[in-house]
Amino acid sequence: MSAPTHSGAGVETEAAEPIVELADVAFGYTATPVVEDVSIRIDPGEYVAVVGPNGSGKSTLLKLALGLVRPDEGDARLFGEPAHRFDAGERVGYVAQRAGASDEMPITVREVVKMGRFPHVGFGRLSKRDWEIVDDALATVGMAAFADRRVTRLSGGQRQRAFIARALAGEADLLVLDEPTVGVDAxxxxxxxxxxxxxxxxxxxxxxxxHDLTAVTDHAERVVCLNREVYFDGPTAAFVESDALARAFGTAAGLVGERR
Incomplete structure (x- = not known):
């Protein structure tokens, strides 16, 4: 099954180099493919949600896009380079469900955000300008008042904001989030x-x-619906009107108004 051609969601990017480009990608941890025949292009400024049932290959797709795993077939590029060779890590901010070991360590929010400067300065002392960037990132995500609080004392939503601030402190161009609102209150x-x-x-x-499909339809501009193969790739409004969700989940799945 081939994905529909996508030309961008509300962003004029015809002349821009894609940030993520997967061409006929296949990957499996065993002999059984986790994703196969996937072609996706993500341009600068897009807001894309990836949805699909559990085990559909969503997290693997992100790993392929970020070069964390190499495709068995096809080509994966990040900012125009082979994804597995891409080394400008400061351009990518990644926020997982639980955003890393540091959310269990007795360190402060400011110390977490400070890590975002490491790709720029190494592990040396931060300059006055670096600290200004850290504090600006904290202010942007509304966490300035929590700068000296230990991460272990934050709520789920506050913790995710802290890790977004870390990405902002790194001056990331791409923010990648894997089910960031799990365990976060409405x-x-x-x-x-x-x-x-x-x-x-x-x-x-x-x-x-x-996983929250209502959040997707309320906020994302573009949806990629995946279950090993791409069932839909296009504007959110068209996704809502399509039967892609039911086909991907193998059921008469509902969408609007449901929380999953």
């Missing part, structure tokens, strides 16, 4: 998505896996 989820929208408006490309 009020914080809405504020979290308002933050992502503001960052996207500022030019940061956003790609996320999200």
């Amino acid at each position: 009020e914080s989820v809405e504020a979290f998505y308002d933050l992502l929208a503001a960052l996207n408006d500022d030019g940061i490309t956003v790609v996320l896996i999200e």
